Amino acid sequence: MENLVPIGRFSKMTRLSVKALRHYDQLGLLVPAVVDRSSGYRYYTFAQANRAEAIRVLRSLDMPLEDVREALAADDPVVAAKVLDRHRARLEVELERHERMLGYLQRLIERKEGVMPYEVQVKEVPPQQVAAVRMHTSIETIGNDVAEGFGKIGAAVGKAGIPFAGPPLLIMFDVLDEESGGEMELAFPVAKPFPGEGEVFGRELEGGTMAWTMHSGPYDEIGPAYHTLTGWIQEHGHEIAGPSREVYLTDPSETPDPADYLTEVQFPIR
């Protein structure tokens, strides 16, 4: 019985390509049992096929070769299990991200099939009494910040016994960029002037001419609505005349699926 198999046969046994096997040799990940000094021919033992199989499986899970090495090098099976488990966690995160993105893709497809991705309209908006808080926020924290802010307003306005007069809105003074964040105001229309309490103050929100569009879908997919508006404003020779607004037409507590959220986006223009 011949003990050693050359690379081609080993390749078929293990379903790893010859190229890959040579690559693993070079990395020291799967070194042939014998390498002929003069010819350079690689020869593997049957027993090595097992390691090769393990590599193949781990690679089919897109595990980086370095991690494969680590997982296979560990004598302690608990350590090896830890490496595998770490990768499993990574895969699950990735999987979840893909599922989320698949939903987004689906909505993109549906939107594409409509005539216009975002229809821009010009609207006149009257001034309005609001109860508001102002705060600094950033892309990462905006979700929490908004929920918290509206909570404060709701508590203060409720305590004052003033009824709400419309859906809540957000006024963004800066363009949020990745690291620095920006200043925003959360506002709730109220039926009569709100005297203020703690952080929550009352004021009259300016009216004016607005470039307006509607975003339907999760909040973090709202970017295109903004870009469409700013692009439209530029192309139609207008100018941005103040901070942009979002109006939240959907109550998350009543509409559980973010895909059904409706949000107006407005830019005051001149």
Added chain:
Amino acid sequence: MENLVPIGRFSKMTRLSVKALRHYDQLGLLVPAVVDRSSGYRYYTFAQANRAEAIRVLRSLDMPLEDVREALAADDPVVAAKVLDRHRARLEVELERHERMLGYLQRLIERKEGVMPYEVQVKEVPPQQVAAVRMHTSIETIGNDVAEGFGKIGAAVGKAGIPFAGPPLLIMFDVLDEESGGEMELAFPVAKPFPGEGEVFGRELEGGTMAWTMHSGPYDEIGPAYHTLTGWIQEHGHEIAGPSREVYLTDPSETPDPADYLTEVQFPIR
């Protein structure tokens, strides 16, 4: 109001890296509205941010840039939807593959935590009367081939009114490699000699000394069992004395989850 934004600001607006933006420019995927002749500075319009956003989303879905180009170039939204849908299908396939592999990984972890991945034992196996069919198979078709073959044997043996005398087994004469396939025999132990009918013949299956191990899990994860056995045989100075056998201890109709399948693998040794 300035119409044009340099690359850094555009990068922040769109959350695409400056490197990526230059890359997309080079590929003609997102060409700046203005490029200064003398300085080479790239300037983008606000309206371009929308296209950039679309690219960002599609890239976050790992869509190849060529497909992104195709999806964005399509004037007809139906064509664009087709490209997106094609990618969605790809992602779903990938997702399903990952889920399957996660299961495998899980079983690998559990196996690793046991003391030995595969415990090899030496067993004496007595000769036995079987009803058998012989056929050519390949890696792709083996699942169907086996089911079909056992079906034939079952029908023929049932018709002859002979009771079964043990779990079914598979005798593999060649090592299956990727393309060429190999010869195998499917055999069912029977209580008394089977006279033969059509393709199904009776014979005495040889006994002998076997290197033996047990595989638990889906059939297509059985590779390591083989490699462990052949490696063990080699390392212990034995020789393979005939075709290998698999014994299916689990009836798929009674055990629905492939993860619970039990399969013996045996190599006759000298």
Added chain:
DNA sequence: CTTGACTCTCCCCCCGGGGGAGGCCCCACC
């Protein structure tokens, strides 16, 4: 005018190999 922040091009690098050129090597058959 200076300074510091941007931006330019150019080149090399990452992973995990694939493709192919050009040249040995092995072994089965005659």
Added chain:
DNA sequence: GGTGGGGCCTCCCCCGGGGGGAGAGTCAAG
């Protein structure tokens, strides 16, 4: 003991989708 033909070697370039950094030019505010 030749001689084919397939197997195997090394070496180099290539892919996608950019990242990192060098060295030089540019822009805008003070």
